[in-house]
Amino acid sequence: MIEESSLRNAESLIRFGTEKLSSISDVPRLEAEVLLSNLLKINPIKFHTEDIGISPNVMDKFESMIESRFKGIPIAYLIGKKEFWSLSFEINSSVLVPRPETELLIENAIELLKDQESPKILELGTGSGIVSIVLHKELLSPEITATDISSEALYVAKNNAHKYRITDINFLVSDWFSEFKNEKYDLIISNPPYVDKTKLSNEELFSIGMEPDIALYSENDGTSDLEFIIRNSSMFLEHGGWLMLEHGYDQADYCMREMRTAGYSKIKKSKDIQDIPRTISGTFLNE
Ligand SMILES: C[S@@+](CC[C@H](N)C(=O)[O-])C[C@H]1O[C@@H](n2cnc3c(N)ncnc32)[C@H](O)[C@@H]1O
Known part of the structure; x- marks a missing residue:
């Protein structure tokens, strides 16, 4: 419980939140500021330039957000949004929190x-909906x-498109x-579930454990869904169409083998900024 008399302004509330979150976060002050700025609907820069008074109502809400965050609920679920590709997307617990990868x-x-007009994707x-919405904004019609x-996920995706x-x-x-x-499509693209739940450390489980299982986990070392998509996509590709997948940090060679076996050519791996292979693509030429 927060001692009401000790918290008359934003700075003291942020200090309370920072202390509480320091055992679960590498950036506790930033998280406390993000939560409070969203509650107050102000730019967090104001915490550093103004003395902001706090109502008992805001104090209660902030305390309950900090408690939820302490239990592992992602910030994006608490504030209902996440920045991705410099856009803001509505997010709730039915969907994966978008990742920079x-x-x-x-x-x-x-x-x-x-350069392609009206590609079919x-x-x-x-x-x-992040992938489809960004592609819609960046490509030619x-x-x-x-x-x-998940129909609940699609509801969120539709809201974001809207x-x-x-x-x-x-x-x-x-x-x-x-x-x-x-x-038939020119491109089939997917970031499927690819995490092997049995290999997660307690810390990893804490950090992703509140996101939907169906968005994260896959059987057989995390490869079941990747395998299914690789083996079945070619039926739905135009001649020379492409399959493009995100995969786990240690699944690039597995995907490469599966794509070769499934008859893809020009197979290419891509690495993220930390030099970790993250995506694979290949084209399918119908006989
Ligand atoms: C890793 S999340 C990716 C979400 C989003 N595309 C992104 O990149 O943030 C995987 C998504 O696949 C969906 N999914 C899981 N199994 C599925 C299945 N059998 N058929 C269709 N979608 C499935 C989940 O509901 C989840 O939204």
Whole structure:
């Protein structure tokens, strides 16, 4: 409990939050500032330039946010949004919190399709919609279908598309390819679940444990969904169409082998800024 008499301004509240979060975060003060600035709807810079008074109502809400954060709830769920690709996306506990690694997947897709008019794209497992929405903004009139097995996730993705006035992404509930028959795409893109839950440390479990299992975990060392997508995508690709996947830090060689076996060519791995292989792509030439 916060001692009410001791907290008359924002700085003392931030200090309380910083102390509480110091055992679970590397940047406790930053997190406390983000939470309080969102509650007060002010720019956090003001904490350093003004003495800001705090109402008992804000104090109670802040205390409960700090408690939730202390239990491992991601900041993005507490404030309901996350910056990605310099855009702000609505986020809730039905979707994965967007990760910076996924920008690499998008950069590769843009590089591949930047000169093509109306490329046909299928995104598998769209979650909050970040990949499809960014591609829609960056490419030339793309025709995008974005799927997810979770209708709750699709609800968030649709809200995000609406926020950016995008009305022509076809959002569809589908268990990978279950709703598809003869459609063909220039690009199938996915950041599927690829984490092996059994290998997570307690610290890792704490940091991602509140996100949906279905967005994170996959059987067989985290490779089941990657394998399924690699083995089944070629049926839905145009001649010379591309499959592009994000994968775990230690799954590049596995994906490379699977893609070779499935008949892909020009297979290419990409590394993130920490030099870790993160994405793989390959093209499929129909006989
Ligand atoms: C790692 S998250 C990626 C979310 C988002 N594309 C991103 O990059 O932030 C994986 C997504 O795949 C979805 N998913 C899991 N299993 C699926 C399945 N069998 N069919 C379709 N989508 C699935 C999850 O609901 C989740 O939204």
